[in-house]
Amino acid sequence: ILNVEQSPQSLHVQEGDSTNFTCSFPSSNFYALHWYRWETAKSPEALFVMTLNGDEKKKGRISATLNTKEGYSYLYIKGSQPEDSATYLCALIKAAGNKLTFGGGTRVLVKP
């Protein structure tokens, strides 16, 4: 059974502050890691697909890094805004075409 862990489970951030959170996974048999943003009552939306050790991806104020040797990925939100409030999910893929194994998510609430 793959163990994909996300921490913290939830966090409150003041508008304008930056924050980050972690996705940990077994470093063996790594193929890819996906990050999703899931706003309440909406569809989960793909943020990043990360495949190479040392990968850094950026989309607006959100960025992510990947360390496959030690088995973790960080997601950063710079200058948080209320619209960043969502659950952020990471999902591990062991091989091409293989299923996604999700972490439990980090629920982010940005307070104005």
Next chain:
Amino acid sequence: EAGVAQSPRYKIIEKRQSVAFWCNPISGHATLYWYQQILGQGPKLLIQFQNNGVVDDSQLPKDRFSAERLKGVDSTLKIQPAKLEDSAVYLCASSSQTSLAKNIQYFGAGTRLSVL
């Protein structure tokens, strides 16, 4: 391009009742997935279809859950009879051949089920 459509959006039932969810994937997507997301946990794959054939149903509780995709397009997931622990969001996702190779899935907004 229309996204993955799911209905209903919300459903409240009593335990031991039956319930069915419907999913219409993105047009042309051969692969369809059903996930169960219990509060505080990540989505868990229940079943994966390739066209109208089952690829993986290893985590589907087959004593009470069933799913079909008869014409290889839309799909229904049924729970009969429901238990309290089935309260969850049921997500449907789909992939094309191209996106499947990259493990990219497109999700619907889900059906939130409450079993009382």
